[in-house]
Amino acid sequence: MGVMVAVEGLDGAGKATLVAALADAAARRGATVGTFAFPRYDADVHAALAGEALHGAHGDLRSSVHAMAVLFALDRSGAAPELRAARDAHDLVLVDRYVASNAAYGAARQEEDADGGFVAWVRALEIARLGVPVPDAQVLVRVPGDLAARRVRERAAADPSRTPDGYESDAALQARCAQVYDELVARTWLAPWSVVGAEEGRAALTRTAESVVAERLGDGTSRGIASGSSVRSDTIET
Numbered sequence: 043m044g045v046m047v048a049v050e051g052l053d054g055a056g057k058a059t060l061v062a063a064l065a066d067a068a069a070r071r072g073a074t075v076g077t078f079a080f081p082r083y084d085a086d087v088h089a090a091l092a093g094e095a096l097h098g099a100h101g102d103l104r105s106s107v108h109a110m111a112v113l114f115a116l117d118r119s120g121a122a123p124e125l126r127a128a129r130d131a132h133d134l135v136l137v138d139r140y141v142a143s144n145a146a147y148g149a150a151r152q153e154e155d156a157d158g159g160f161v162a163w164v165r166a167l168e169i170a171r172l173g174v175p176v177p178d179a180q181v182l183v184r185v186p187g188d189l190a191a192r193r194v195r196e197r198a199a200a201d202p203s204r205t206p207d208g209y210e211s212d213a214a215l216q217a218r219c220a221q222v223y224d225e226l227v228a229r230t231w232l233a234p235w236s237v238v239g240a241e242e243g244r245a246a247l248t249r250t251a252e253s254v255v256a257e258r259l260g261d262g263t264s265r266g267i268a269s270g271s272s273v274r275s276d277t278i279e280t
């Protein structure tokens with residue numbers, strides 16, 4: 043069985059960019075890689091509804107923190123068989139946003155910390171009740187909120203289909219969410235975490251990806267390394 047690594051962070055933190063770098067680094071080592079990204083807007087009706095609500099559709103749906111979280115959870119529940127199959131088939135399965143996104147964003151929306159009821163509710167719903175697979179490791183892409191927000195704005199300017207949604211345009215929510223993510227890391231919530239910075243620099247991003255892959259796959263492509271609580275901080279320079 044391969045190793046499943048979830049990549050987490052604020053909107054615009056650089057998760058998708060890191061996932062691509064991790065996949066390249068793993069492939070260079072000869073590892074086989076499967077990738078997933080949540081929400082699966084184009085593949086799952088719950089995700090599609092949540093995405094539409096984030097852009098103002100479906101009346102007061104977005105205002106319900108729990109309703110939004112249930113939609114995101116059902117998206118993952120629907121993907122659970124594919125996730126398990128991918129973990130059986132590959133050395134490494136990379137997931138861009140996973141259960142911790144639901145915990146961090148929902149708690150932040152409720153103005154709770156990681157010890158509040160929302161984070162525990164997400165775990166009970168997704169893991170215990172819906173049977174969503176537990177990842178072997180999680181990586182927090184930790185960047186300053188203003189940098190993440192600038193990247194969201196620049197991406198929207200370059201691509202009109204990426205208009206900021208209701209969460210992306212809420213700076214206070216993003217700040218609270220960053221705080222909850224830090225608390226999840228400190229508590230080794232759900233699985234061990236690594237923390238990486240991703241300020242700038244393609245070469246530095248490649249080095250970070252190589253070190254995360256080495257940490258998770260070990261030397262060569264031996265499987266099942268993700269043990270212990272590893273919290274490391276790599277700041278990527280220019």
Ligand SMILES: Nc1ncnc2c1ncn2[C@@H]1O[C@H](COP(=O)(O)OP(=O)(O)OP(=O)(O)O)[C@@H](O)[C@H]1O
Pocket residue numbers: 051052053054055056057058059060193194197240241242243244247278
């Ligand atoms: N290390 C980096 N250095 C410079 N620019 C970066 C870096 N990482 C990401 N970016 C740029 O920042 C923007 C957002 O990156 P990306 O799409 O990877 O973020 P994300 O966390 O997946 O965002 P979202 O959750 O909102 O989809 C992109 O335009 C990307 O090219």
Ligand SMILES: Cc1cn([C@H]2C[C@H](O)[C@@H](COP(=O)(O)O)O2)c(=O)[nH]c1=O
Pocket residue numbers: 053080081096111114115139140141143144145147148209210
């Ligand atoms: C998967 C997932 C996502 N969210 C939040 C996080 C983002 O602000 C939006 C949309 O995600 P995207 O990566 O910007 O497309 O939804 C969440 O609250 N819970 C989740 O499980």
